[in-house]
Amino acid sequence: MSKYSRAQMILHWAISVLVLVQFAFHEAIVDAFEATLKGNFASTHPMVSAHLGVGGVIGILTALRLWIRMEAGTPEKSGNHPQIFDRLANTVHYSFYAILLLLPITGGFAWYQASEAAANAHTILRAVLLILVLVHIAAAVLHLLVWRGNVLARMWPSRN
Numbered sequence: 001m002s003k004y005s006r007a008q009m010i011l012h013w014a015i016s017v018l019v020l021v022q023f024a025f026h027e028a029i030v031d032a033f034e035a036t037l038k039g040n041f042a043s044t045h046p047m048v049s050a051h052l053g054v055g056g057v058i059g060i061l062t063a064l065r066l067w068i069r070m071e072a073g074t075p076e077k078s079g080n081h082p083q084i085f086d087r088l089a090n091t092v093h094y095s096f097y098a099i100l101l102l103l104p105i106t107g108g109f110a111w112y113q114a115s116e117a118a119a120n121a122h123t124i125l126r127a128v129l130l131i132l133v134l135v136h137i138a139a140a141v142l143h144l145l146v147w148r149g150n151v152l153a154r155m156w157p158s159r160n
């Protein structure tokens with residue numbers, strides 16, 4: 001079976017975990033940003049720095065991943081699913097790259113320029129990201145149950 005390269009797999013799962021962390025621990029940054037807008041910024045909460053740092057790392061790893069994809073490409077498509085799903089998957093995958101690059105940019109503008117417009121864009125982007133992740137996971141399950149292909153193995157490090 002054709003698989004993604006080891007570097008692509010490691011980046012895929014590392015970024016997934018970091019995105020989960022951003023969603024799980026966002027209260028501190030939301031509170032700190034609200035305080036900043038009210039003009040009484042004082043937060044040195046470590047979770048605020050963590051959100052900025054982890055977000056920046058996600059952006060850098062995503063850029064690296066996109067570059068590797070451009071250089072190495074993707075493994076040959078497999079399975080007996082209708083072709084339209086390949087196009088849908090491509091759209092979702094490219095949207096992931098775009099969103100994961102735009103989130104740090106909008107977040108940076110929101111934080112360093114105290115921009116409410118950028119914060120709103122950040123909130124919309126993270127909502128779209130959440131929906132696409134759910135679609136992405138549903139597609140993996142659909143592959144397994146309906147088309148009987150183990151698409152997960154293409155992204156899972158193993159010896160063969």
Ligand code: HEM
Nearest residue numbers: 022026030033055056058103104107108110111119123126
């Ligand atoms: C891919 C990386 C990132 C993800 C997944 C992410 C995710 C989130 C989430 C889930 C929230 C809560 C939003 C809400 O409840 O409406 C949030 C808020 C925020 N994030 Fe990020 N973030 C990322 C990167 C960054 C970066 C790099 C910065 C700054 C340099 C940043 C700055 C902010 C700010 C200022 C808020 C508060 C905005 C508000 O309350 O409206 N984020 N982020």
Ligand code: HEM
Nearest residue numbers: 015016019069074093096097133136137140151152154155
């Ligand atoms: C934040 C969470 C996630 C993001 C942002 C994400 C993003 C992506 C992207 C961009 C690709 C395409 C790689 C490329 O062709 O360059 C991909 C592929 C893949 N992802 Fe995820 N993913 C996430 C979570 C998950 C989870 C939880 C699963 C497990 C169900 C999963 C399973 C897969 C599989 C199996 C592929 C390979 C698809 C194929 O071979 O066509 N992903 N993911």
